[in-house]
Amino acid sequence: MEHSPEHADLYRKMLRIRLFEERLLDLFPGGQIYGTTHTYIGQEANAVGVLAAMQEGDLVVSNHRCHGHFLAYGGSMHALAAELLGRETGICGGRGGSQHIKWQEFFANGILGGTVPIAVGMAFAETTKQRNSVVFTFIGDGTLGEGVVYESLNMASLWNLPLFFVVENNRYAQSTPVELNLAGDICARFEAFGISAMELEARDVFEIMQCARENTPSVRAGEGPRALILHTYRFAPHSKGDDTRDPKEIEQYRAQDPLQLLAAGIENEERQQIEKEVAEEIAEAYTNAESDPQADPESLTFPLGGAS
Amino acid sequence: MTTVRESLNEALVACLQESPEVYFLGEDILDPYGGAFKVADGLSTQFSDRVITTPVSEAGIVGVGIGMALRGLRPVVEIMFGDFITLAADQLINHAAKIRWMSGDAARVPLVVRTPMGGGRGYGPTHSQSLEKHFLGVAGLRVVAVPSLEDPGALLCNAVLEDDDPVLFVEHKLLYPSAILPLDGRGDFDIVRRSNGYPDYQLQLHRSPKPSLTLVAYGYMAELAREAMRSMAYEKEIFCELIVPTQISPFKLESLYESAAQTKRVLVIEEGSQTMGWGAEVSARLHEDMPSTIKVGRIGALEMPIPAAIQLEAAALPSVEKIMNMAVALVA
Numbered sequence: 354m355e356h357s358p359e360h361a362d363l364y365r366k367m368l369r370i371r372l373f374e375e376r377l378l379d380l381f382p383g384g385q386i387y388g389t390t391h392t393y394i395g396q397e398a399n400a401v402g403v404l405a406a407m408q409e410g411d412l413v414v415s416n417h418r419c420h421g422h423f424l425a426y427g428g429s430m431h432a433l434a435a436e437l438l439g440r441e442t443g444i445c446g447g448r449g450g451s452q453h454i455k456w457q458e459f460f461a462n463g464i465l466g467g468t469v470p471i472a473v474g475m476a477f478a479e480t481t482k483q484r485n486s487v488v489f490t491f492i493g494d495g496t497l498g499e500g501v502v503y504e505s506l507n508m509a510s511l512w513n514l515p516l517f518f519v520v521e522n523n524r525y526a527q528s529t530p531v532e533l534n535l536a537g538d539i540c541a542r543f544e545a546f547g548i549s550a551m552e553l554e555a556r557d558v559f560e561i562m563q564c565a566r567e568n569t570p571s572v573r574a575g576e577g578p579r580a581l582i583l584h585t586y587r588f589a590p591h592s593k594g595d596d597t598r599d600p601k602e603i604e605q606y607r608a609q610d611p612l613q614l615l616a617a618g619i620e621n622e623e624r625q626q627i628e629k630e631v632a633e634e635i636a637e638a639y640t641n642a643e644s645d646p647q648a649d650p651e652s653l654t655f656p657l658g659g660a661s
Numbered sequence: 662m663t664t665v666r667e668s669l670n671e672a673l674v675a676c677l678q679e680s681p682e683v684y685f686l687g688e689d690i691l692d693p694y695g696g697a698f699k700v701a702d703g704l705s706t707q708f709s710d711r712v713i714t715t716p717v718s719e720a721g722i723v724g725v726g727i728g729m730a731l732r733g734l735r736p737v738v739e740i741m742f743g744d745f746i747t748l749a750a751d752q753l754i755n756h757a758a759k760i761r762w763m764s765g766d767a768a769r770v771p772l773v774v775r776t777p778m779g780g781g782r783g784y785g786p787t788h789s790q791s792l793e794k795h796f797l798g799v800a801g802l803r804v805v806a807v808p809s810l811e812d813p814g815a816l817l818c819n820a821v822l823e824d825d826d827p828v829l830f831v832e833h834k835l836l837y838p839s840a841i842l843p844l845d846g847r848g849d850f851d852i853v854r855r856s857n858g859y860p861d862y863q864l865q866l867h868r869s870p871k872p873s874l875t876l877v878a879y880g881y882m883a884e885l886a887r888e889a890m891r892s893m894a895y896e897k898e899i900f901c902e903l904i905v906p907t908q909i910s911p912f913k914l915e916s917l918y919e920s921a922a923q924t925k926r927v928l929v930i931e932e933g934s935q936t937m938g939w940g941a942e943v944s945a946r947l948h949e950d951m952p953s954t955i956k957v958g959r960i961g962a963l964e965m966p967i968p969a970a971i972q973l974e975a976a977a978l979p980s981v982e983k984i985m986n987m988a989v990a991l992v993a
Contacts (some may be wrong), residue, residue: 446765455764460731464755470721471756474728474736481684481734501751504721511716656762656801657826657911 363405363558364615365627367397370421371612372635374589377420377437385643386437390451393421394438395588399521399609400425402561403489403581406517406569412458412479412488416473418521418587419454419461422491424627426459430634434642447648458486466492466499473505480575487572491519495526497542498534506546507580517565517572518543518580527591527600543580555583556611559619574653665813665838669700669775673737673813676821677708680735681786683821686713686722687739697741698777698837712735719748723774727757730772730827737821743778744790757827758801772827773820779833779881779932780962780978785969786874791962793831797910797942803859804910806880809839810862811854816907817894820859822903831909833881833932850887859908861916865901868895872902873992877921877943878930879906882979886930889984897985899992909939921947921955926991928958932979935961 374392393400400421404413407426416424423433425558436443437451444456452463459473462468472490479486496502509516520539524531543550550566555561561583568579586606587652590596596603616624636643676683685704687696691714695702705712715722717790719740726736740746746753757770782790796804805820805828807813813836820828842848846867855861864887878886883905893899902924904917921927927947929940940959947955963977 445763445767448765449763453759453763455760455768460768462756462760464751467724467751467756470718470724470752471728471731474730475720475732476728478729478732478734479724482732501718501720501724504716504718505724506722507716508718508725577916654762656758657803 358563359626360619361623363401363562364624365631366401367558367612367615368627368631369430369634370397370400370424372631373424373433373638374420374605376635376639378589378593384408387439388450389592390437391418391592392587392589393418395606395610396521396523396585397421398558398561399519399555399583399585401563401570402558403519405562406565407489408487410458410484410486412475412486413460414468414475414488414490415454415459415461416465416468416491416493416496417452417463418493419452423454423456423459423461428456428459430448430638431641432456434638435645438642439648440645441648441652442642442645443648446652465496466502469502469505469635470508472516473509473514476509476516477512477556485573486515487569488516489515489519493526494520494522494524494531494535494539494606497539498526506543507549508547510548513575513577515572515575516578517569518548518578520580520582522582522584523587524584525591528595540580548578548580550580550582552582552584555585556609556614558611558615662840664837665807665809665832665839666698666700668814668841669807669817669832670702672817672879673701673704674707675814676737676818677704677711678858680822682735684711684713684729684734684736685739686715686726686736688715688717688738688741689739690714690769691922698737698834700775700832700837701739719745720752721750723752723778724756726772726774727752727770730770731760731768735771735821737773737775742775742788743792744787746774746776746792746796746829750776750795753796753802753827754799754828758799761826761889762801764897770827771825773830774828775817775830775832776848777832777834779835780967780974781835783969783971783974786966789967789974791931792918793829794933794938796829797939799862799910801826801908803828803908804831805829805859805907806909806971807836808862808880808883808905808907809836810842810852810905811844813841816859823858831880835881836884839884849891855916859913861907861913862905863916863920864905866890869894869900872900872924873926874899874901875904875917875924875927876901876903876930876988877904877906877917877927879909880932882930882932885979885981885984889981889988892981893985893988899988901988912942912946914943917943918951921951925953926956928960928984928988928991930960930979930984932962934964936964942993956991958991960984960987962963
């Protein structure tokens with residue numbers, strides 16, 4: 354693991370996601386959280402590393418597992434906690450919940466693959482406005498089963514659009530291991546459409562960041578989309594209580610936790626200071642959210658101004 | 662004489678001229694072909710950079726339209742046959758219709774998806790359907806059906822340039838060559854437009870006595886209804902008022918309620934299969950919302966796929982004769 358001035362900053366960003374998600378899972382048994390969630394624990398280096406290549410005006414299109422992407426994008430931790438707690442101060446006032454977020458140029462939806470053609474359309478619009486922005490589009494290995502993804506890759510390449518696709522292969526589609534639902538090769542899927550693809554064992558956030566920084570300038574310059582496949586692992590269940598994986602396997606991956614790998618490279622005192630600050634930030638975000646007013650049913654409106 | 666197809670085509674030209682944000686996407690839409698039903702004729706020649714031919718990817722291109730709309734463009738996506746809209750159902754229902762509402766109005770999707778529905782051309786079970794019924798009542802999605810009245814192109818322009826929400830714009834393929842009936846009384850009908858934007862129309866035969874029956878129909882069914890009104894007036898001395906809504910969903914039924922309050926009898930005509938369709942909901946609303954009892958009849962396609970052979974297809978779909986028979990029964 355190399356050292357850089359960004360070391361502490363990356364650690365803080367990843368730790369924010371880790372502790373936010375752990376706190377969230379803690380809240381479920383107590384009944385404070387209604388609904389569901391898909392936590393990003395174990396995958397933090399992906400969002401933090403990739404979005405280090407983001408520039409002002411870039412877009413992020415995310416999915417059901419969006420909290421980590423949102424926090425790495427720069428979204429408010431308090432607003433996310435409030436959204437999950439059904440408060441009127443939530444990102445979408447409690448309408449969207451865990452999987453449906455729209456804030457600035459960040460978009461997430463809970464339908465797998467359905468976001469990908471939308472990302473293509475956004476990238477198309479960016480080129481017509483000559484904004485030189487990149488649309489970072491996160492999908493997972495499970496989403497590679499959705500046909501509309503391939504329609505989208507075709508158009509992205511055909512029209513030479515500024516998309517940076519990130520496949521987070523966490524090796525499971527909910528409870529089903531990737532071996533049981535994915536034929537062929539992930540990179541080859543992109544390459545078949547003429548989209549250059551790279552893959553990494555996603556443990557080292559510096560490596561992910563470097564790869565994203567090296568590969569986004571050509572996308573930004575209008576030379577067509579690229580893809581980065583990150584072989585990763587989630588330490589927590591797909592959702593809440595639906596983990597059927599072998600605990601030994603989880604332990605093996607936990608032993609290679611990208612967050613701990615990064616922590617090892619930071620001087621003790623600085624690391625502890627960061628940990629203290631992040632823990633306070635998380636506590637404050639949730640505490641504030643919990644004291645915010647509940648989303649009011651009176652605030653509900655009918656779309657299109659009609660009740661039908 | 663302007664046809665519905667010409668009116669829609671001219672409207673697209675006007676929209677592309679009016680706003681640089683308007684883009685037109687679809688399969689096989691480039692000149693010289695100009696789209697399967699020629700509504701896109703000439704567009705790619707005149708606006709080559711904003712008329713985009715696409716792969717055969719209905720879900721993909723509707724999604725692309727949503728993404729463009731979210732970024733400030735005003736895309737129009739043509740789906741070659743309405744039957745193919747099922748492929749884009751996820752995009753319309755789970756994305757286009759929800760994004761504005763979910764985001765608490767932080768995002769808008771000014772997208773128009775145009776598509777030809779309907780039978781009468783012998784295209785068989787997968788190229789003849791009226792599938793709009795499956796998109797009615799989807800909160801956040803407007804469904805508009807163009808009639809051959811007044812100015813079909815204005816309806817399309819309103820959807821493309823004025824409406825900030827997603828619109829499924831339904832064009833019946835038999836209407837494309839139809840002449841447009843103007844409001845100026847040149848035809849044999851007196852027509853009143855109610856409201857602007859997506860208006861309703863009220864039609865009565867010129868100088869006909871007080872109607873005893875209300876017909877309500879949209880799109881091509883309104884043409885059949887007009888024909889039935891003529892025959893009933895001349896052959897049976899039954900006089901009707903016809904209500905033609907253009908916004909099918911969400912419901913706008915004030916014109917119908919007004920007419921039904923007078924006639925107390927309503928015949929709902931739709932080309933989609935009847936069970937659990939538009940007519941069923943119109944009927945339910947009439948019973949729920951009207952103070953007095955209204956007698957309601959319904960006509961729709963038979964509960965089967967639409968057959969290809971001409972005599973089989975005619976048997977399955979609504980017809981002037983079926984409308985007349987049901988109308989006679991209702992006023993009896």
